[in-house]
Amino acid sequence: MVSAVRTVLGDVAPEQLGVVDAHDHLFIRSPQLPGKELDDADDARARLDAFRELGGGTVVQWTPYGMGRRIAELPALSRATGVGVVAATGLHQAAHYTGELLDAVRGRLAxxxxxxxxxxxxxxxxxxxxxxxxxxxxxxxxxAVLTMQAAAEAHHRTLAPIAVHLELGTGALDVLDLLCGELGVRPGSVILGHLNRFPDFAVHRLAAEAGAWLAFDGPSRTNHGTDWRMPDALRALAEAGFADRLLLGGDTVTPDTPGMPYLLRRVRPRLELTLGEGLVDRILVANPARAYAW
Structure with a gap:
């Protein structure tokens, strides 16, 4: 079977992705972020242009159903900037939606x-x-259980990867117990997000041993006091033999965060000091090419 990554411009070979921001947002809207929506196409274009100028090749937008994805504008942005974009389906926590929307989709999520x-x-x-x-x-x-059951069914029918927002980085093992244990999803198709926000190295190791992808995504959110632990967490996993399970992303969710270019302008050189250029390049290029391939 030939694998491919499904972008907004169509399926592409994994090796065409280049340097990947494995979790970010061009557009997102939520009642949990009043007045802080990412809803400006010019701003999205500027962030993609800056990412490209720093060597970026592809951005994976994790914005799911009902949260202002502005899907119709993504192909033009991708063409104009030369940056590949991967879009998401799925559903976030209930707090991000109205009751009416949830009632309308609850019985037909898969x-x-x-x-x-x-x-x-x-x-x-x-x-x-x-x-x-x-x-x-x-x-x-x-x-969460309802949406993950639907995600598992959709995965079994399509082989699409499943990306999981871990609230403040917690609950990774519960997610794997449900998705991979009860629901039969292959661990290599599960991407666990925000592990940098809960720097429990033992949990990271157990999730890696299970075979899941570990995303350290959100370093652009400088208010997180755990950011300084991320290089050590990545180094511990690499030294334990799990360098091939690691991903990096920016997770820009409000206009006042530094944006996706920060991942390459500031985070990348910081990690190169700890991990070496070769390993960081692997995390940004080779790993996401495998993680997002169907």
Missing amino acids: ELFVGELTEGIGDTGVRAGLIKVAGGFHGLDEH
Whole structure:
């Protein structure tokens, strides 16, 4: 079987991605972030241009269904900037939606996800390249279980990867118990996000041993007091033999964060001091090419 990554411009060979921001947002809207929406196409273009100028090749947008993805504009942005873009289907935590929206989709989530992965999102013709779901703080509530069940069904029908928002980096093992244990998803198709926000090296090691992808995403959010632990966490995993499971992303969610270029302008050289240029290049290029390939 020939693998490919599904971008907003169509399927591409994994080796065409170049340097990858494995988790970010060009557009996102939520009642949890009033007045801080990412909803400016000119700003999105500027961030992509800056990312490209720093050597960036592809951005994976984890914005799921119902959160202002502005899917119709992504192909033009990708063409204009020369940066590949991967879009997401899926569903975030319940707090990010109105009750009416959740009532409208609750009974058809798997069909919604499959449709957006295979047929296209709305009438745009753009197909999603991953399924985004979310856990809770140190556990999984009823909504999380429901969305992960639907994500697992959609994965089994399409082989699309599943990316998981871990609330403050917690609950990774609960997610793997459900998705990979009960629901039969192959661990290599699961991407665990925000592990930098909960620097428990033992949990990181157990998740890596299970075979999942470990995303350290969100270093642009400088208010996180755990950011300084990320280089040591990555080094510990690499030294334990799990360098091939690591991913990096910017996770820009508000206009006042430094933006996706920060990943390459500041985070990359900082990590190169700890890990070496070769390993950082592997994390930014080779690993995401495998993680997001179907």
